[in-house]
Amino acid sequence: MxxxxxxxxxxxxxxxxxxxxxxxxxxxxxxxxxxxxxxxxxxxxxxxxxxxxxxxxxxxxxxxxxxxxxxxxxxxxxxxxxxxxxxxxxxxxxxxxxxxxxxxxxxxxxxxxxxxxxxxxxxxxxxxxxxxxxxxxxxxxxxxxxxxxxxxxxSPPIPSFDPSMVIIFTIAVLCVTLGGYWSGMAELEKLKAVSGSGSTDSSSSEENVTLTPVTVVIFVAMCCVMLVLMYFFYKWLVYFIIAVFCIASSMSLYSCLSALVKKIPYGRCRFPCCNNFLEVRLFFLAAFCAAFAIVWVVFRNENSWAWILQDILGIAFCVHFIKTVKIPNFKSCVIFLVLLLVYDVFFVFITPFFTKSGESIMVEVAAGPFESSEKNDGNLVEGSAERSAPHEKLPVAMKVPRMEFSAMTLCFSPFSLLGFGDIVVPGLLIAYCHRFDVHTSSPSVYFFSCVIAYSVGMLITFVGLVLMKSAQPALLYLVPCTLITSTLVALYRKELKKFWNGNSYQVGNMAQFDLIISLDNLCNCY
Structure with missing residues (x-):
C-alpha cells in the first residue's frame, strides 16, 4: 500500500x-x-x-x-x-x-x-x-x-457536453459503490469470524491500512511533496509513477478477480509450493494479471485502444484501494477530505500566480509540464504551451476518448479524464459509511445516501466545467456533497456521536449482530 x-x-x-x-x-x-x-x-x-x-x-x-x-x-x-x-x-x-x-x-x-x-x-x-x-x-x-x-x-466550437462524460460518470460511481460495498462486506465477514470463534481479536487475515488523524496529515503532506517533485522532475519521475501504477494495479486486479474466482466451486486443485499449497486457478490468475499490466506498459501510448486497459487497471486499483484503506471514524474522514480539498484548490487556483507559464501546478503535472519561456534578440516571445514530455502521461486518471471533434482533441488531450483521487478520496468516506451501517445494523442508509451525494457532486462538477470553461477541482464539489449528506443523515437518525467516534462504539446486543448475519446471508457477496 x-x-x-x-x-x-x-x-x-x-x-x-x-x-x-x-x-x-x-x-x-x-x-x-x-x-x-x-x-x-x-x-x-x-x-x-x-x-x-x-x-x-x-x-x-x-x-x-x-x-x-x-x-x-x-x-x-x-x-x-x-x-x-x-x-x-x-x-x-x-x-x-x-x-x-x-x-x-x-x-x-x-x-x-x-x-x-x-x-x-x-x-x-x-x-x-x-x-x-x-x-x-x-x-x-x-x-x-x-x-x-x-x-x-x-475554429470548431467546443462542445458544451461530450457523451464521454456519461462513461466517466458511470465509472466513477461504479468504483465508489463497489469499493464501499466490498469494504462493508469485509467488515461483516470479520464480525462473523470474531463471533464464531468467541474471540475479541478483531484482526483480519487481509492486509488493511488505517488512516488515523496523524497519518492523514502525514499522507496529505506526502501528496503535496510528491506533486511539487513531479512539477520539477516530471521527465524522470513519470516513469517511476508508471512502474508503481503497473505493480499496484496488477495486484489490485488480482485481488478483485480472486475474490470472484473463490466463489466458483470448481477448479480448486492445488500444488505444493514453498511449504504451502497453492490453487492452480489462482496461480494462473496471478500470471494473467501480471501479463495484463505488462501489455498496458508496452502499448500505453496507443491511443486507439490502450485507454481500455488503463481504465480496467484503474477501476481495479480504485476499488481495491477503497476496500483496503480504512478510516476508523467520521472525525478522520472530515480531516482527510477537508485537507485534500484545500490541497486540490490550492494547487489548481493559487499556484498559477507562482508558475512561469501561468498554469496551475496540478494542471501542468496532469498534462505534462510546459517548456519555459524564451527571449530572442530582446523581443519577448510568449511562454511556450508545448509539453516537455508529450508522449508520457501520468497513469493516474480514467480515460475515455472524446466523442465530439473540436480543437481540444488536436491541441490538448483527445480524452476526457477523471483523476483517481476524485474517486478514492470520497470513496473512503463511502466505505466508512457502509462499515458503520454494518456495525449499527442499519439498512445501508448511510452507504446509499453517500453514494447518491457523490453522484450529485459529480454532476455539479460537470456543470461547473461547462459553465466556467476552465479546469475545476472536482473535490470542491464532491467533498461538501458527501460530508454534508453524511452529517445530515447522522443527525436525522440521532447517531452523530456514534458516527463521529466510529470504531470506539460497540454493537449493542446479540440481536443486532444476528441481524447483521442475516443481512450477509441475503447479500451472499464477498
Missing part, C-alpha cells in the same frame, strides 16, 4: 482556450487525402469560421527554415499563397507585415518550442490571418500530402 499512495492525486485535464483552432490541409491531386493540425491564433486579430462548409482554400508555400524578418529573405513569388516561415529573430507582427507586403494571403509561423497565443499591437492595415503551428506538424504535412497542398483555417 505504500506504493499506492503515490497514485492518489486528483488530476484534472485543462480545457482548451478559445484561441486554438484547426488547419485543414488537402492534397490537390487527391482531395480525399486530408490532414488536420492544431494552430493557435489571436481571436482579436482574426475571425475564423466554425465549420468546414464554404471555406476559402489557399495554396500552401512552405518557406522554412526562412525566418522572414526581411523582404530579401524571399526570392520567389508568394502572392495569393499561405506561407509557412520559422519562428524567431523578429516578432510575429513584423513577419506578418512583410508577408502581406509580398502579397501573401495567410501567414503560418512554425514553432519548435510551443504554440503561444500571438499578441501585440496589430495595426488596421494588417489584414492577413496569422497563426502558429508546430514545426513537427509541418514536417508531417509535407510527408503525408506532398507539395501540392491547399489549406484553410477554422
Amino acid at each position: 505504500e506504493a499506492s499512495r503515490f497514485l492518489l492525486w486528483g488530476l484534472l485535464v485543462p480545457l482548451v482556450s478559445a484561441q486554438e483552432a484547426v488547419l485543414h490541409a488537402v492534397n490537390i491531386d487527391d482531395t480525399q487525402l486530408t490532414r488536420d493540425y492544431c494552430i493557435s491564433y489571436n481571436k482579436n486579430w482574426t475571425s475564423l469560421p466554425s465549420t468546414l462548409t464554404n471555406l476559402t482554400y489557399t495554396r500552401l508555400e512552405i518557406l522554412t527554415p526562412i525566418l522572414l524578418c526581411s523582404q530579401s529573405d524571399v526570392t520567389h513569388d508568394i502572392r495569393h499563397k499561405a506561407v509557412v516561415v520559422m519562428r524567431g529573430n523578429c516578432t510575429f507582427l513584423e513577419k506578418a507585415e512583410i508577408a502581406q507586403i509580398l502579397g501573401a494571403e495567410m501567414l503560418l509561423i512554425a514553432s519548435d518550442t510551443g504554440l503561444p497565443i500571438p499578441s501585440g499591437n496589430k495595426t488596421n492595415n494588417l489584414t492577413i490571418p496569422i497563426a502558429l503551428i508546430r514545426n513537427k506538424d509541418i514536417i508531417d504535412l509535407k510527408t503525408a500530402l506532398g507539395k501540392n497542398i491547399i489549406v484553410a483555417l477554422y
Whole structure:
C-alpha cells in the first residue's frame, strides 16, 4: 500500500482556450487525402469560421527554415499563397507585415518550442490571418500530402457536453459503490469470524491500512511533496509513477478477480509450493494479471485502444484501494477530505500566480509540464504551451476518448479524464459509511445516501466545467456533497456521536449482530 499512495492525486485535464483552432490541409491531386493540425491564433486579430462548409482554400508555400524578418529573405513569388516561415529573430507582427507586403494571403509561423497565443499591437492595415503551428506538424504535412497542398483555417466550437462524460460518470460511481460495498462486506465477514470463534481479536487475515488523524496529515503532506517533485522532475519521475501504477494495479486486479474466482466451486486443485499449497486457478490468475499490466506498459501510448486497459487497471486499483484503506471514524474522514480539498484548490487556483507559464501546478503535472519561456534578440516571445514530455502521461486518471471533434482533441488531450483521487478520496468516506451501517445494523442508509451525494457532486462538477470553461477541482464539489449528506443523515437518525467516534462504539446486543448475519446471508457477496 505504500506504493499506492503515490497514485492518489486528483488530476484534472485543462480545457482548451478559445484561441486554438484547426488547419485543414488537402492534397490537390487527391482531395480525399486530408490532414488536420492544431494552430493557435489571436481571436482579436482574426475571425475564423466554425465549420468546414464554404471555406476559402489557399495554396500552401512552405518557406522554412526562412525566418522572414526581411523582404530579401524571399526570392520567389508568394502572392495569393499561405506561407509557412520559422519562428524567431523578429516578432510575429513584423513577419506578418512583410508577408502581406509580398502579397501573401495567410501567414503560418512554425514553432519548435510551443504554440503561444500571438499578441501585440496589430495595426488596421494588417489584414492577413496569422497563426502558429508546430514545426513537427509541418514536417508531417509535407510527408503525408506532398507539395501540392491547399489549406484553410477554422475554429470548431467546443462542445458544451461530450457523451464521454456519461462513461466517466458511470465509472466513477461504479468504483465508489463497489469499493464501499466490498469494504462493508469485509467488515461483516470479520464480525462473523470474531463471533464464531468467541474471540475479541478483531484482526483480519487481509492486509488493511488505517488512516488515523496523524497519518492523514502525514499522507496529505506526502501528496503535496510528491506533486511539487513531479512539477520539477516530471521527465524522470513519470516513469517511476508508471512502474508503481503497473505493480499496484496488477495486484489490485488480482485481488478483485480472486475474490470472484473463490466463489466458483470448481477448479480448486492445488500444488505444493514453498511449504504451502497453492490453487492452480489462482496461480494462473496471478500470471494473467501480471501479463495484463505488462501489455498496458508496452502499448500505453496507443491511443486507439490502450485507454481500455488503463481504465480496467484503474477501476481495479480504485476499488481495491477503497476496500483496503480504512478510516476508523467520521472525525478522520472530515480531516482527510477537508485537507485534500484545500490541497486540490490550492494547487489548481493559487499556484498559477507562482508558475512561469501561468498554469496551475496540478494542471501542468496532469498534462505534462510546459517548456519555459524564451527571449530572442530582446523581443519577448510568449511562454511556450508545448509539453516537455508529450508522449508520457501520468497513469493516474480514467480515460475515455472524446466523442465530439473540436480543437481540444488536436491541441490538448483527445480524452476526457477523471483523476483517481476524485474517486478514492470520497470513496473512503463511502466505505466508512457502509462499515458503520454494518456495525449499527442499519439498512445501508448511510452507504446509499453517500453514494447518491457523490453522484450529485459529480454532476455539479460537470456543470461547473461547462459553465466556467476552465479546469475545476472536482473535490470542491464532491467533498461538501458527501460530508454534508453524511452529517445530515447522522443527525436525522440521532447517531452523530456514534458516527463521529466510529470504531470506539460497540454493537449493542446479540440481536443486532444476528441481524447483521442475516443481512450477509441475503447479500451472499464477498
